[in-house]
Amino acid sequence: MRKYSAGKQWEDLNRKRQEAENEELEARRTAANQAVRAQVAGLPSLTSWNATLSVGRPQYYQDRGSRFYRSQKDATELEAQDDPPPQYQQQASLTPPASDGDAPEVDNNEQIRYLQREVVQKESRIKRLESEVEVEKDKRRRLQAERHEAVDAQRRAEAELCQLRSQVANLDQLLDGSIKRQKELESELDICRQEARELKRQLHEERCSHESDIRAQETRETQIRHQFEDTNRALENQVGRRRRPDPDVGSILEDTVQSEDSPQRDFASRKGQSNTFSTDAPSRSRRQDRGTAGRAYVSIPKNGNRRAVWIFG
Known part of the structure; x- marks a missing residue:
């Protein structure tokens, strides 16, 4: 106005x-x-x-x-x-004067x-x-x-x-709502970050526990392997003496062992049985190999239950 x-x-x-x-x-x-x-x-x-x-x-x-x-x-x-x-x-x-005087x-x-x-x-x-x-x-x-x-x-x-x-x-109202929503999301984000940190900590603990279990298992397997190697060397020392040539030199005997405490069977008594298989080496090579000293090798598989014994003349 x-x-x-x-x-x-x-x-x-x-x-x-x-x-x-x-x-x-x-x-x-x-x-x-x-x-x-x-x-x-x-x-x-x-x-x-x-x-x-x-x-x-x-x-x-x-x-x-x-x-x-x-x-x-x-x-x-x-x-x-x-x-x-x-x-x-x-x-x-400007008109001339009426009198007859000396007017210009x-x-x-x-x-x-x-x-x-x-x-x-x-x-x-x-x-x-x-x-x-x-x-x-x-x-x-x-x-x-x-x-x-x-x-x-x-x-x-x-x-x-x-x-x-x-x-x-209207924009002020929308801005207030946006600020409120942002605060809610930030609080939710903080909670999620805390949960993520907790989960990461649990994951780290589980990984450490699993790695420790794996290392313990590897240690046990190494100990078992060393034990079987010692047993293998003992068997090699027992069967390493010289003896008379055998016609079945070069055959491979396989033995299944159910437990470590079961008595070991004599590999010489298993000749001619059904579970004995031959390499079908030629007779000429057998004749050439006669006279060699017999030696025993023990191989321990990773499963720890099966043991294969190879006998070479």
Whole structure:
């Protein structure tokens, strides 16, 4: 409401100013016409026309920055440039005196030429002022149109401002909800991280336990392997003595052992049984291999339950 009142005051001020300008222009035009008519009729109205321009003028038009002050200054300069001859610059009438005294004679032809020149100048001045009036009217109409557009733009801006305020309020609500949701997610993330750390710790403990079990099992297997190697070396020492050649030299005997504490069977008594198989070596090579000392090799598989005994001549 405050802006609208200021705009109305501005419109009233412009209207009053325009009316004053129009009145002044009309007064100047009337004064100019009267001065021209008076000069054509031979009346001494050159100075009176200048005097009528300053009568009844508003106070604010005396501003040195106003257009009317500049117009008055231009007119004064023009009149100073086109001053009439000295015999016509007098306040008295230009007509010869009625008495027969020693009055100066006046050249009527020169006065007519001067008045004609003044009439032309005043008419050009009138046309220039009329054109300036039209220019000011166009300017006033343009300014009024611009003001109407500015008022419409102001109203649209106010409507857009209301919309933007509502959007800001909605965005504030959404932002509050987003902040709340972010805090909830952060708390849930902290819980998940704690659970993940706990699971990693348990996994590390399980891995360590499993690795320790594997190392213990490998240690037990190594001990068992060493035990069987010792047994193998003992058997090698027992069967490593020289003996008479055997016709079945090169055969392989396989024995299944169910437990480590079961008595070992004599490998010599298992000759000719069903579980004995031969390599079917040629008789010539058997004959060549006769006379060699018999040796025993014991191989322990990784399962620990089966033991194969190879006997070579």
